[in-house]
Amino acid sequence: MSLSIMRRIKFCAGHRLYKHGGKCEFFHGHNYVADFHVSGDEVDDVGRVIDFAELKRLFKGWIDEHWDHAFILNEDDDNGINALKQVVPCKMYVLPTNPTAESMATYLLEKVCPKLLKGTGVTCRKVAIWETEDSFAEASLDSAGNLQSIAELSEPMVS
Numbered sequence: 044m045s046l047s048i049m050r051r052i053k054f055c056a057g058h059r060l061y062k063h064g065g066k067c068e069f070f071h072g073h074n075y076v077a078d079f080h081v082s083g084d085e086v087d088d089v090g091r092v093i094d095f096a097e098l099k100r101l102f103k104g105w106i107d108e109h110w111d112h113a114f115i116l117n118e119d120d121d122n123g124i125n126a127l128k129q130v131v132p133c134k135m136y137v138l139p140t141n142p143t144a145e146s147m148a149t150y151l152l153e154k155v156c157p158k159l160l161k162g163t164g165v166t167c168r169k170v171a172i173w174e175t176e177d178s179f180a181e182a183s184l185d186s187a188g189n190l191q192s193i194a195e196l197s198e199p200m201v202s
């Protein structure tokens with residue numbers, strides 16, 4: 044049996060989509076919502092897959108340190124990176140891809156969650172990033188643990 048739980052983390056960040064060709068090429072920001080879907084095969088003596096508070100500590104800890112109130116930019120965006128370096132103090136996180144909701148969800152699922160959850164006995168199987176109340180993207184693992192990237196836009200946010 045597999046049991047799944049979800050921990051939601053909210054944060055604010057700025058970004059721009061390099062070479063987007065539209066308004067999202069301008070610096071702008073979002074009140075993001077990140078939904079972390081975590082699975083485990085068993086529960087502890089209390090009946091928990093893992094304590095929600097522990098997930099908050101891990102996920103919010105990473106988000107607060109790296110993405111909250113930061114600008115998230117594409118590593119190819121030299122102009123944007125150099126512009127932000129002029130700002131003091133400057134909080135910037137550079138991704139190997141454009142900071143779309145899709146790539147942010149994928150990055151969290153593939154790169155961040157395995158490190159954060161090491162030794163906990165649980166696995167993050169899906170991350171959804173909401174950019175607005177109307178748009179989100181999610182990245183998930185299939186049953187073999189391989190990445191499945193699915194963008195789903197214009198779905199209502201569940202609150």
Ligand SMILES: Nc1nc2c(c(=O)[nH]1)N=C([C@H](O)[C@H](O)COP(=O)(O)OP(=O)(O)OP(=O)(O)O)CN2
Nearest residue numbers: 060067071142143144145174175177178180194196
């Ligand atoms: N598939 C994706 N498309 C877009 C992404 C993304 O991450 N994945 N991101 C953006 C921009 O970041 C943009 O800020 C969001 O654009 P949009 O949905 O058009 O924004 P609004 O809902 O605020 O639209 P208004 O027309 O201003 O109300 C673009 N596309």
